[in-house]
Amino acid sequence: MKASFDVDPAVRIAVIGPSGAGKSTLLMALAGFLQPSAGRLEWDGFEITKQAPSARPFSVLFQDNNLFPHMSVVQNVGLGLRPSLRLSSGETNQVSEALVSVGLGDMGARKPAELSGGQQSRVALARVLVQRKPMILLDEPFAALGPALKADMLDLVAELCTQTGAGMMMVSHDPSDAKRICETAILVAGGRANAPVATDELLRNPPEVLRAYLGA
Amino acid sequence: MAYRAQQINPWFGVGAAALVAALILGTLGVVAFHAPNAAQLGPSDWAAIRFTVSQALLSALLSVVFAVPVARALSRRQFRGRGMLITLLGAPFLLPVIVAVMGLLAVFGRSGWVSQGLELLGLPPVPIYGFHGVVIAHVFFNLPLATRIILQGWSGIPAERFRLAAQLGFSARDVMWHMEWPMLKRAAPGAFAIIFAICLSSFAVALTLGGGPRATTVELAIYQAFRFDFDLGKAALLAAMQLVLAGSAAMLALWMSQGQGGFGKGLDRELERWNEGSRGLDFISIAAAVLFLLVPMLAVGSRGLTALPSLPSVVWLSAWSSIQVALLSAGLALFLSLSIALAVTRFAWIESVGLLAIAASPLVIGTGLFIVIFPVASPQDWAFLVTACVNAVMALPFALRVLIPAVQDVCDDYGRLALSLGVSRWGMLWLVILPRIRAPLGFAIGLAAALSMGDLGVVALFAGTGEATLPLQIYRLMGAYRMDAAAGAALLLAMLSFGVFWICDTWGRRGA
Numbered sequence: 001m002k003a004s005f006d007v008d009p010a011v012r013i014a015v016i017g018p019s020g021a022g023k024s025t026l027l028m029a030l031a032g033f034l035q036p037s038a039g040r041l042e043w044d045g046f047e048i049t050k051q052a053p054s055a056r057p058f059s060v061l062f063q064d065n066n067l068f069p070h071m072s073v074v075q076n077v078g079l080g081l082r083p084s085l086r087l088s089s090g091e092t093n094q095v096s097e098a099l100v101s102v103g104l105g106d107m108g109a110r111k112p113a114e115l116s117g118g119q120q121s122r123v124a125l126a127r128v129l130v131q132r133k134p135m136i137l138l139d140e141p142f143a144a145l146g147p148a149l150k151a152d153m154l155d156l157v158a159e160l161c162t163q164t165g166a167g168m169m170m171v172s173h174d175p176s177d178a179k180r181i182c183e184t185a186i187l188v189a190g191g192r193a194n195a196p197v198a199t200d201e202l203l204r205n206p207p208e209v210l211r212a213y214l215g216a
Numbered sequence: 217m218a219y220r221a222q223q224i225n226p227w228f229g230v231g232a233a234a235l236v237a238a239l240i241l242g243t244l245g246v247v248a249f250h251a252p253n254a255a256q257l258g259p260s261d262w263a264a265i266r267f268t269v270s271q272a273l274l275s276a277l278l279s280v281v282f283a284v285p286v287a288r289a290l291s292r293r294q295f296r297g298r299g300m301l302i303t304l305l306g307a308p309f310l311l312p313v314i315v316a317v318m319g320l321l322a323v324f325g326r327s328g329w330v331s332q333g334l335e336l337l338g339l340p341p342v343p344i345y346g347f348h349g350v351v352i353a354h355v356f357f358n359l360p361l362a363t364r365i366i367l368q369g370w371s372g373i374p375a376e377r378f379r380l381a382a383q384l385g386f387s388a389r390d391v392m393w394h395m396e397w398p399m400l401k402r403a404a405p406g407a408f409a410i411i412f413a414i415c416l417s418s419f420a421v422a423l424t425l426g427g428g429p430r431a432t433t434v435e436l437a438i439y440q441a442f443r444f445d446f447d448l449g450k451a452a453l454l455a456a457m458q459l460v461l462a463g464s465a466a467m468l469a470l471w472m473s474q475g476q477g478g479f480g481k482g483l484d485r486e487l488e489r490w491n492e493g494s495r496g497l498d499f500i501s502i503a504a505a506v507l508f509l510l511v512p513m514l515a516v517g518s519r520g521l522t523a524l525p526s527l528p529s530v531v532w533l534s535a536w537s538s539i540q541v542a543l544l545s546a547g548l549a550l551f552l553s554l555s556i557a558l559a560v561t562r563f564a565w566i567e568s569v570g571l572l573a574i575a576a577s578p579l580v581i582g583t584g585l586f587i588v589i590f591p592v593a594s595p596q597d598w599a600f601l602v603t604a605c606v607n608a609v610m611a612l613p614f615a616l617r618v619l620i621p622a623v624q625d626v627c628d629d630y631g632r633l634a635l636s637l638g639v640s641r642w643g644m645l646w647l648v649i650l651p652r653i654r655a656p657l658g659f660a661i662g663l664a665a666a667l668s669m670g671d672l673g674v675v676a677l678f679a680g681t682g683e684a685t686l687p688l689q690i691y692r693l694m695g696a697y698r699m700d701a702a703a704g705a706a707l708l709l710a711m712l713s714f715g716v717f718w719i720c721d722t723w724g725r726r727g728a
Contacts, residue, residue, distance in 0.1 A: 033379055054385025065376035070398050083381070083390035131384075 001025055001188070004039075005195035009135055009167045012158065013196055014178030017188035018213040023171040026186075026193050027139050030169070031060050059133040061141040066124035067112040073099065073123050074108040080127035098126040101163075102156065118149045122156070129160055136161065138170040154181050175203055175214060189213075224627075224649075225641050229559020232552045233569040236609055240576040243584020244459060247452040250587055257453060260429055264437040265457060267430070271347060272415035272465075275354035276408045282355070283362035283407070284400065286505045289498035290363070291370035301506070302367075305360040308509065310663070310717055312670025313357075313420035314687045315706040318694070319512025320344065320353055320425075322519065322703075329515070349425035350433075354418065358411040360509065365410070369403030370396070388494070406472040413465035417458070417577060420672040424691065434458045438579045439677060448587065455580040463575035470571060513710075520707025523700040531705045534689040535712065538669055541604045541685055542716060545668035546661050548608035553615035553660060557623045558645070570616040578606045582674035599678035603685065607668035614667075615660040622656040623649060658724015662717035669713045686712070 001022040007013060015023045028034045030041065032053035040049045043057050053060075059080070067076045077095045078087050087095070099105055102122040112120055121142055128136055138157070142150045158181040161168050169186075172178055178185050184196040189209040206214055257265075290302065308316065324330050324344045331341030342348065373395055381391055419435040426432060432440070434454055441450040559566050585602050589595045595602075626649050650657070672687035679688055686709045693702035 031383065033382070052385075053379075053382040060383045062376060062380065065374055065380060068377065068380075068394065071394070079384050079386075079394075083384055083386040084393070127384075 001191050001193065003193035005193070007196055010165065011167055011184055012161060012182045013167070013169045014182035014185040014199060015169060015171045015188060016173070016175060016178055016185055016210070018209065019173065021188045022191070022193065023188045024139055026188060027137050027169065027171050031058055031137055032056050057134045058137045059128045059131040061124055061128060061136065061138045063140050063143060066141070067120060069112050071111070072108065073104065073110050073112070073115070076112070076123055077127045077130060080131040094130050098129040101129065101160070102126045117145055118153065121145065121153055125156065125160065129164065132164070134166055136166055136168040138168065140171050140173065150177070151180065157181065179203060224558050224561055224644060226559040226562040228555040229557070229566055230563070232555040233559070233566045236552060236569050236612065237572060239581060239605070239609060240572055243581045244455060246584040246587050247448070247455050247580060250448045250452060261437060261450070261454060263429060264432045264434050264454070265461075267347070268416055268433045268461065271350050271354070271433070272412050275351050275358060275415045276411040278351065278355050279358040279362040279411050280366070280404050280408050282359055282505070283366050284404070285497065285501035286363045287366040287370055288396070289501040290367055293498050293502075301502070304509065305364055308357050308360050310666045310670070310713055311513070312672070312687055312709050312713055314424065314672050314690045315516055315670070315710045316356055316512060317353060317421065317424045318690070318703060318706045319516040320349070320356060322515035323512050324349070324352060345425055346428070346431040350418070350421055350431060353421045353425055354415045356509070356512065358414065359505065362407045362411060363505070365407040366400070366403050369399045373399055406469070409465070409469035409472045413462065413469045413574070416465050417462050419579060423672070423676070424694070434461065435577060435579050438577070438583065442583055442586070442677065451583050455577065455583060458577045458580060459575060462577060466571060466574040516703055516706050516710070519700070519703040523704030524707060527704045527708070528701055531686070531689055531701065531708065534684045534686045535708055537600060537683060538686040538709070538712065541600050541607070542665045542669040545604040545607040545611070546665035548604060549611040549615050549664035550661050552608060553612055553619050554657075556616060557619040558649070560620050561623060561627050567616065567620060570613045573609050573612040576609065578610055578673045579677065581606050581609065582677045586677065595678050596680035596683070599675060599680070599683065600685070602678055603671070603675040604668065606674045607671050608664065610671070611664035611667050614663055618656045618660045619653065622653040626652040655724040658720045658722070662720030665720060666713040666717040669716060670709060
């Protein structure tokens with residue numbers, strides 16, 4: 001797959017396209033889990049192609065396995081601040097605040113298995129919040145949730161981005177997700193990730209490949 | 217409700233299980249019945265019990281402790297030969313004990329390489345006989361087993377979790393604390409318990425490297441009470457002790473290792489990692505393990521190779537006996553385990569006969585059969601048949617562990633279809649189950665044949681001076697200090713064991 005474009009780090013970007021086109025591949029290359037076979041990635045003028053995943057300016061929400069099942073909610077969020085989990089009292093407060101802002105203020109002691117799917121996503125979001133990275137990468141993180149719950153979570157993500165001034169890039173196979181919270185969209189199709197364009201415009205006048213996928 | 221294979225006739229399996237139970241419990245009863253009331257455990261017997269438990273504890277502890285860095289290195293490094301190395305870790309399981317003992321003697325023995333090296337430095341040699349030797353040999357056999365079990369724990373940590381750890385910037389320390397330590401807390405006790413149980417029943421290692429008042433296991437004490445003193449009362453009492461010891465250890469091991477898979481499934485999966493950890497430590501761990509495991513085997517091989525062309529004819533004769541015993545034993549093991557595995561689809565409780573076989577002591581079964589046969593025939597004439605039967609029972613737990621899940625899967629996947637098509641009971645067995653389980657079947661037969669080929673246990677109890685299986689012949693050659701001939705015979709035995717396993721396993725895979 002090929003990709004060559006610049007993005008504004010403060011906007012919300014959707015990555016859409018047919019299944020198997022390489023949406024997740026694009027995201028995983030940005031996050032540092034796949035090495036591009038050629039070319040470079042830059043952030044703010046600095047090359048990040050060879051940087052370790054955790055050193056990059058992104059926090060990531062994966063499709064699944066975002067939480068450690070043997071750790072409490074507080075510990076799972078605390079990992080975002082210090083992987084050693086030796087938190088100062090100030091950092092502990094940060095964790096509590098993050099949990100409050102995702103609506104889980106009283107669930108800190110629970111294990112992930114004692115939470116619903118939506119609540120688990122909120123814990124992962126709380127961790128993204130404390131990580132304070134300039135951009136959030138989401139790889140279809142709410143695909144397993146029902147439509148209403150998914151809409152809630154998307155709104156929450158958008159709200160958190162606005163609050164913290166972070167940008168975001170979200171892979172989704174559902175164009176309505178993109179329309180809901182993303183101003184711009186990247187179309188991945190035919191072995192190519194295209195430069196971002198306005199979401200409304202893309203969906204109103206879809207190119208041939210996207211039209212076939214949307215089925216409209 | 218789970219599907220039940222109505223098209224399977226379970227009564228063969230029930231019969232097979234009953235036969236095994238009768239053999240194990242019946243022989244124990246016979247031995248106990250012949251024990252005079254007056255028999256009491258003397259100080260030397262208590263010493264044997266203490267030695268048995270303490271060497272097993274230390275062997276299990278060392279095996280697990282050394283296995284952790286090796287398993288970690290294997291789990292997080294990708295290098296050429298990694299797959300081969302993991303296969304090599306399965307080899308000691310099939311390696312005949314007597315061959316390994318010869319290899320360890322060549323390396324750690326009085327005139328072995330390590331001791332000669334120490335001598336150059338002005339240090340005393342490693343004491344290979346007695347407690348040290350028994351523990352070294354047990355670690356040699358069980359370090360690979362522990363490594364495989366723990367490596368499985370590592371592979372069980374989802375790759376996604378390592379990805380998450382990389383995203384969150386975990387250091388090698390954080391990975392250890394949050395991910396590896398919780399896994400080890402689950403996997404290591406199970407590995408420890410299994411190895412402890414295995415080492416409790418050690419006979420051949422104690423026979424060759426132990427002995428004497430300070431290094432006798434209970435199994436060896438049974439052999440001595442029987443063979444040297446013909447003291448049935450004491451043999452029976454020791455046999456009962458052994459059954460209690462091994463039985464409780466086996467129960468413990470089974471309970472602790474619940475939910476862990478069988479023979480290293482999925483070990484070849486390479487995990488992509490982003491937290492590297494110490495390269496040097498990993499290299500040293502792997503290199504040390506390879507040296508410890510390979511050098512003794514190579515030592516036997518190199519010495520045996522020169523002796524191979526001039527082997528005395530008794531060696532070839534006993535090799536032929538061993539092949540016959542191994543084939544008979546494998547056939548018996550196949551019949552028993554397949555019948556039982558089929559019956560398990562109807563009566564799950566039959567599986568517990570495998571547990572009984574784990575706890576059973578071959579020496580106890582041998583003693584019981586000896587007592588039964590002695591009044592009516594010469595036990596020497598029965599030596600090979602008894603050896604084949606006992607070896608089949610000993611292989612049963614391993615064969616069951618492979619075959620039961622395989623049969624279960626076939627019944628789950630195709631049982632309904634076969635039922636709806638009206639496939640008969642024989643058709644279900646011959647057309648559906650057997651072709652589908654060919655690979656595990658070949659593996660199980662090969663395992664049973666190889667284990668029997670290398671076994672030095674009950675045959676030592678029965679065989680007269682005239683005949684011997686190959687392992688017993690090697691033991692006798694060693695006793696007569698004919699070390700070159702012994703090394704040549706050991707190489708032959710190792711080739712036979714691995715060869716028969718390879719043939720059966722390849723047969724199974726080819727059709728799979």
